[in-house]
Amino acid sequence: MAAFLIGFFIATSVGVIGIGAGTMATPLLIVLLRMKGAVAVGTALAFVTVVKLIVAPVYMWRKQVDYRILAWMLAGGLPGVVVGGRLLISLGKTMNQRPLFVLLGLTIVCAAVFNVFRLTREHLERKQANPRWLGALMLPVGMEMGFSSAGSGALGSSALLGLTKLEASSVVGTGICFGLILSAVGSGMQMGAGNYDFAVFERLLAGGVCGALLGSFLANRIPSRPLKWGLSTGLGVLGIQLFIQGVRA
Numbered sequence: 001m002a003a004f005l006i007g008f009f010i011a012t013s014v015g016v017i018g019i020g021a022g023t024m025a026t027p028l029l030i031v032l033l034r035m036k037g038a039v040a041v042g043t044a045l046a047f048v049t050v051v052k053l054i055v056a057p058v059y060m061w062r063k064q065v066d067y068r069i070l071a072w073m074l075a076g077g078l079p080g081v082v083v084g085g086r087l088l089i090s091l092g093k094t095m096n097q098r099p100l101f102v103l104l105g106l107t108i109v110c111a112a113v114f115n116v117f118r119l120t121r122e123h124l125e126r127k128q129a130n131p132r133w134l135g136a137l138m139l140p141v142g143m144e145m146g147f148s149s150a151g152s153g154a155l156g157s158s159a160l161l162g163l164t165k166l167e168a169s170s171v172v173g174t175g176i177c178f179g180l181i182l183s184a185v186g187s188g189m190q191m192g193a194g195n196y197d198f199a200v201f202e203r204l205l206a207g208g209v210c211g212a213l214l215g216s217f218l219a220n221r222i223p224s225r226p227l228k229w230g231l232s233t234g235l236g237v238l239g240i241q242l243f244i245q246g247v248r249a
Contacts (some may be wrong), residue, residue: 002032003203011051011211015174021048022183024147025204027105029199035197036089042190044149045183047204052180054212059173066174069134069164073178075155076135080142082184088147105244107148109236133163135194138178145179146186 006028014021025044029035035043059065107235141155157175166174190196 001203003200004207006032007047007051007204007207008211009207010047011208012052012053012215014051014212014215021051021179022145026149029200033200035200038190039197040148040193041088041149042187042193042195043201043204044215045145045187045190046196046201047208048081048149048183049180050205051208051212052176052183054209055215056173056176056180059169059176060208062173064167064169064173065177066164066166069160069166070075070177072132072134073138073159073174074181076138077142077156077178077182078185079145080139081186082142082147082189084143084146084148085186086146087143089189089193089195103148105240107144107150109240113236134159137163142182144198145182146189149183149186 006025010021010024010028013024022044025047026040029040029044030037033040056065136157138156141159144150144155156178157171160171160175164171187196
């Protein structure tokens with residue numbers, strides 16, 4: 001039941017505000033379900049892939065995806081997720097959970113900070129547009145996602161806000177498609193290495209399908225800004241808790 005509720009909550013938030021899937025899934029699986037770090041990442045990536053596969057067509061149908069900018073993002077993000085995924089596979093076999101928890105906690109706190117930064121800049125006019133920088137910036141973002149499942153939503157959306165003139169809805173749609181492709185590659189790598197729990201994935205997916213459909217329906221019907229602030233706060237708390245758990249382990 002816990003996995004179902006986790007999946008429902010995460011997928012609903014993704015459908016409404018477009019971020020938080022990978023960033024929330026891994027720490028919740030570790031903290032609430034006591035999963036091992038590498039297995040939690042692999043399971044989270046597989047879950048994120050399915051959730052975004054459900055949500056992405058909605059934004060594509062609304063013409064809220066900029067495919068030219070998406071291509072620039074993938075130019076750096078795809079090599080990055082392969083490098084990050086290989087690193088997790090290599091370290092997961094030899095490294096104990098303590099350093100991995102510390103790294104995940106720090107990553108999630110950074111993602112929460114980026115979310116807050118993005119919220120504080122939403123009202124500002126974006127005068128610059130240089131999407132060619134996105135390829136270079138998405139390389140470390142892809143590495144982080146491949147290693148921890150976190151980052152593509154918060155960090156990718158922050159880059160889109162700073163380097164493009166996309167409308168907020170297109171930022172969400174383009175970011176979701178970017179995260180979908182990266183999570184599909186990353187999850188394939190981790191599943192091939194055996195870093196996943198299929199039973200937990202099934203329960204996450206059952207809740208996620210319901211949550212994704214509900215979130216997409218609510219996307220244009222409820223104010224997203226308060227939800228974003230709440231999500232950022234919650235992510236910060238989760239990241240700090242995971243960091244402390246790693247330090248004390």
